[in-house]
Amino acid sequence: MSSVTVRVPAKVNVQLSVGPLREDGYHDLVNVFHAVSIFDEVVAKESESITVTVEGNWADRVPLDDENLAIQAARALAKHAGRTYGVALVIKKAIPVAGGMAGGSADAAGALVACNELWGLGLPFEDLMEIAGDLGSDVPFSMLGGTAVGIGRGEQLSELPTGGQFHWVFAVAEGGLSTATVYAECDRLRAATSAEIPWPQLSDPLLEALGSGDARKLGAYLTNDLQPAALKLRPQLAHTLEAGREHGALGAIVSGSGPTCAFLATDAAHADQLATALSTTNVTRTAIPAHGPVPGAVVV
Structure with missing residues (x-):
């Protein structure tokens, strides 16, 4: 497999309740996530090293270095697998950058799924979710989608039923x-x-x-x-x-x-x-x- 494309959605928080500041610098949250039909695409291609390029809306505002969450996701997955892998990630942006819609988290989730496929790791969803939680509070929901409540930092998810669109x-x-x-x-x-x-x-x-x-x-x-x-x-x-x-x-x-x-x-x-x-x-x-x-x- 020489290329894998993953589509990943934006989110809106229909409830975001923020508790007191904790000693670790985070807040306990009740965070009701809702995935919506604004999508980024993350394309993973074979490469000798881990790189990222960005196309589309707001591309000039996305970091291409170690601050990029998709880069961090690919590296975290390779570390979990215990081997050295390379990937050329191409992010096609439609989710606003720094817009409160989890665009960076979406790209990290997309990179995890795409690299898992490209590298033939076959890791189960639960393993990818564990790695996602270490990357950021919103990344697990970008993996899951649908509607869900997140507690803790927002990363402990329970799916919620919805009665329609x-x-x-x-x-x-x-x-x-x-x-x-x-x-x-x-x-x-x-x-x-x-x-x-x-x-x-x-x-x-x-x-x-x-x-x-x-x-x-x-x-x-x-x-x-x-x-x-x-x-x-x-x-x-x-x-x-x-x-x-x-x-x-x-x-x-x-x-x-x-x-x-x-x-x-x-x-x-x-x-x-x-x-x-x-x-x-x-x-x-x-x-x-x-x-x-x-x-x-x-x-x-």
Whole structure:
């Protein structure tokens, strides 16, 4: 086999509840992930060494050195296998970079699946998930896809049933936001209030909405504890969220650490209309309709 292509989705967090800062620098989370139909493709080709190139949207903003998560994933897999392997990774980007949609984590998941196939390792999914968890909190969900709740750092996953398909619009901002910077701002804002930080709990009404496929109810229960920090760092996002609501979104939320904003629509036609309306405003770079849930990393 000389080449393997893996398709891997973006995510939106329909609930992101953040607990107090832990001694290890992380936070305990209740993180309800939902995979959506904005996909990167990771192509793995035979090579003597491990390299990466990037094509498509935002390609110039993706690191090509050791900071690249796909490079880290390939190296971690080779180390797990106990042999020296090479691969030329080509990432075809469609997921926003530093946009709160797990684009880097998606590429890492894609690299794990693609290299496992290319190198003929035949490692089971469970082994790949263990490696994924060491790479980053969002990487295991990029492997799994669908809808799932993550606890701990977000890497301990349990699949959640959904009663149907949900339709979304994602407003992509100019520039990105560092996840670490947003968490640090969240901690700073909380310290300034001196209020006790509650232990994160899974929202029962949100679970019911997901299970019944009720988009209107789901829109009412979208929550993100990182949103105040993202809005503090990028105040213009408040205008983006308001524009989506004014154009009929059932729910509006910053996706993950931002700055991408997610809007829930009633159906596919409404999502197309909402994306068109937002694209005519000056509050977003582009607006992309999508649906979910969709599968995680898969060979195509």
